[in-house]
Amino acid sequence: DVKVTQSSRYLVKRTGEKVFLECVQDMDHENMFWYRQDPGLGLRLIYFSYDVKMKEKGDIPEGYSVSREKKERFSLILESASTNQTSMYLCAGGAGGVYEQYFGPGTRLTVT
Amino acid sequence: GQQLNQSPQSMFIQEGEDVSMNCTSSSIFNTWLWYKQDPGEGPVLLIALYKAGELTSNGRLTAQFGITRKDSFLNISASIPSDVGIYFCAGQDTGANSKLTFGKGITLSVRP
Numbered sequence: 001d002v003k004v005t006q007s008s009r010y011l012v013k014r015t016g017e018k019v020f021l022e023c024v025q026d027m028d029h030e031n032m033f034w035y036r037q038d039p040g041l042g043l044r045l046i047y048f049s050y051d052v053k054m055k056e057k058g059d060i061p062e063g064y065s066v067s068r069e070k071k072e073r074f075s076l077i078l079e080s081a082s083t084n085q086t087s088m089y090l091c092a093g094g095a096g097g098v099y100e101q102y103f104g105p106g107t108r109l110t111v112t
Numbered sequence: 113g114q115q116l117n118q119s120p121q122s123m124f125i126q127e128g129e130d131v132s133m134n135c136t137s138s139s140i141f142n143t144w145l146w147y148k149q150d151p152g153e154g155p156v157l158l159i160a161l162y163k164a165g166e167l168t169s170n171g172r173l174t175a176q177f178g179i180t181r182k183d184s185f186l187n188i189s190a191s192i193p194s195d196v197g198i199y200f201c202a203g204q205d206t207g208a209n210s211k212l213t214f215g216k217g218i219t220l221s222v223r224p
């Protein structure tokens with residue numbers, strides 16, 4: 001079974017804090033993705049990566065950065081958290097050349 | 113950008129009934145995926161479709177890749193209470209590498 005894990009299920013942070021969301025996949029997949037999910041807006045792609053040390057902006061990258069130092073780990077960084085970044089964050093992994101993505105359980109982040 | 117349309121936003125059915133939901137696009141997609149998301153969890157891949165006209169089943173679920181390549185359908189037969197959740201369609205077009213476009217989802221409620 002494919003497995004994507006996220007470091008926290010729930011997180012509460014203060015405005016201005018630097019926040020790290022970690023994602024690990026055990027599938028040896030090349031592709032990894034970060035999405036945020038908000039009511040009425042669906043899933044929106046923040047950043048993705050097709051290989052180690054490689055990253056590409058998705059549809060809403062502003063206020064976020066990512067790091068992929070190892071193939072199995074893809075981190076999402078909020079440099080200075082703001083209340084409008086309160087959301088459900090979902091990480092996904094997928095094999096290179098195919099389009100199926102497998103999601104982690106999500107991190108519900110609240111910024112106060 | 114690309115958009116996938118799912119409607120209605122919510123569906124309410126009686127336990128034991130069949131339900132059908134569709135997903136449409138204004139442009140052609142090469143791959144269609146259907147996901148289910150339980151409350152507070154990440155989406156789980158149900159069915160993947162790769163060829164126009166393809167009909168694929170997974171237990172009580174059946175999905176079809178539309179002939180025009182601009183739509184896909186998901187049918188759930190003999191619904192049960194655990195079918196409750198949000199059903200998302202996702203598609204991949206020719207120019208998007210492994211990126212997916214997601215519909216906003218349909219929330220299914222099943223009355224016992």
